[in-house]
Amino acid sequence: MPALLAAMRIILHVTVAGLLAIGLVRSLVPAIRSGEHGLVWQIASLAAVFAIVYLAGTVLEKRRSDRSSLGEGQIVVRAQLAWLIAVTLTWLGLMAVHVDFAWLAFPLFFLHLHVVGSRSVPIAIVLVVLLTVTVFLGFWWHEGRLGIGAVVGPVIGAVVAVAMSAAYSLFYAEARTQRRIAAELQATRDHLARSERHAGAMRERERWAQDLHDTLAQGLASVVLLSRAAQEQHSAEPLAGQLQQIERSAVENLAQARALVEQRGPGAGLSAELLATCRTTQDTARSAGSDLTVEFHGPDAGPGGEAGDPPMGAEAATIVLRVAQSALANVLQHARARRCVVTFVVHRDEVTLDVFDDGAGRGDRPEGFGITTMRQRANTAAGTLTVEDAFEPRNGDGATGTVVALSVPRWGERA
Incomplete structure (x- = not known):
């Protein structure tokens, strides 16, 4: 799913570049042939500004989207309205110079639906309608009439943009769902791994408890019995005091060993x-x-x-x-x-x-x-x-x- 969203994003950028190149060729060739060098510089400057603004905004937002947890496939993250306004105004300047730049409205439809639509879908649709009307006015201004192509083309483009934007939103929502499920699955795996490690530690602790009980604790108990027997046999000798100390130490350590076996604290x-x-x-x-x-x-x-x-x-x-x-x-x-x-x-x-x-x-x-x-x-x-x-x-x-x-x-x- 993220790959599909990224592909749609690339297609949008390629469309913008292609339509801008077509507009440049169709507007600059006649101007160069007629020797209108002022018009040539005007068109080239506006096209350069449009390309720089559009490219700078998309690169910046792509970096932000890469740093976000759900950024793959996004075109504009944290909707930069100022950037969209700058792109739109530059496009209006291009269209005022030459009508062939009007077809850049197609990718602009999608950008408005995505950027503004993330806040309000009705407002985004209204903006798409206004852009369509602007294209109509551009053709009327340059050609003095509205042909069938000048009406049907922008309308179809607007409808397709709305449909693609809706599909993009659905794909993006699905991608977020998949990411959330993947994160939950990873958390479950981590919890299971921790549980398995804990179970392993408990098994190891039980083994150590059994070993302590069967070796150290039994040995200390034997020391206690032997020291008591020695005291009974040599109660009047100086050795008895040392045997009593051996017994006390063994009794205390035996109690501690049993506490370890039973997993008790102090x-x-x-x-x-x-x-x-x-x-x-x-x-x-x-x-x-x-x-x-x-x-x-x-x-x-x-x-x-x-x-x-x-x-x-x-x-x-x-x-x-x-x-x-x-x-x-x-x-x-x-x-x-x-x-x-x-x-x-x-x-x-x-x-x-x-x-x-x-x-x-x-x-x-x-x-x-x-x-x-x-x-x-x-x-x-x-x-x-x-x-x-x-x-x-x-x-x-x-x-x-x-x-x-x-x-x-x-x-x-x-x-």
Whole structure:
């Protein structure tokens, strides 16, 4: 359909060029033979102006139509009445000079129907009638009479132009309908593709949940049973304290593994889970012989660790918990720190988490898997994560400490 409309447009422009060329030949040849050089210049100038105005308008509107979503096949987009008036006035000047330019009225019929008809069809038809009457007057002015051809030709041309304009409008409406249907079909395909990707992701998540349940969760459960059995056999030995810490860690990680399998976020409240993670990290460090102290500051955190979290999105809560766990694991394993402070704040549109330690710092080492994973978690929720030195090196040991700063939208999207 767009190809047909474009073909009709090309035919119109070729018709204008052909009729203008015929008018030039039929008017200039007699004038040149008779030596009327003034008339020659007058005809040539008016024809040049007509051609330039017509060509400039069509080229400009073609570019606009190409940029529009439904522009293919349009002749004049956003009806340029000033351009149409200029073309019509130039044509009247040509017809006043020579009657053979009167036949340019045929394509002008179509232009008026299209440009003015897009606003008012009755007014466009009235203009076509006025153009037809103008052609009659042109023949009367130049020939002193109206022949049958001078009457029948313009009338037939006007009727054909009206019919072609109606057909063009129908074709254009059909093209718009086809484009709308194509757009809806593409949107349906995109939605189906997204649904298939989501279904694939859910299948992959289910597979991972099954693997976690059958491997990691079962292994942690075995660690719990073995540590309890060891404590019962060696309850009076110093090893019992370390076994108790192993059991606590295994129990907590077993609960987290089951939460992943069940696709649950933080359970008893995010602040409570963050506080528990901080205590577990400190207890693990003490059992390993380190004097690391881990402090937690969060919403309404009391002396006894009570915390009441303002509401937030499940995605944000999960990301904050996972980043805190990963950052504290890095502190425990690599930082050789004596003090660590975890600060959790809920703002109006975002939640922030800062994990500070006074350890050795990262130095010039590249980011490891843990930091990369934390940053990827933040990016999935349009959040940010930065890892910086906490302070300038001091005491000659080169230690700089580390600050991990996380910011994620509170409800899953930026305000």
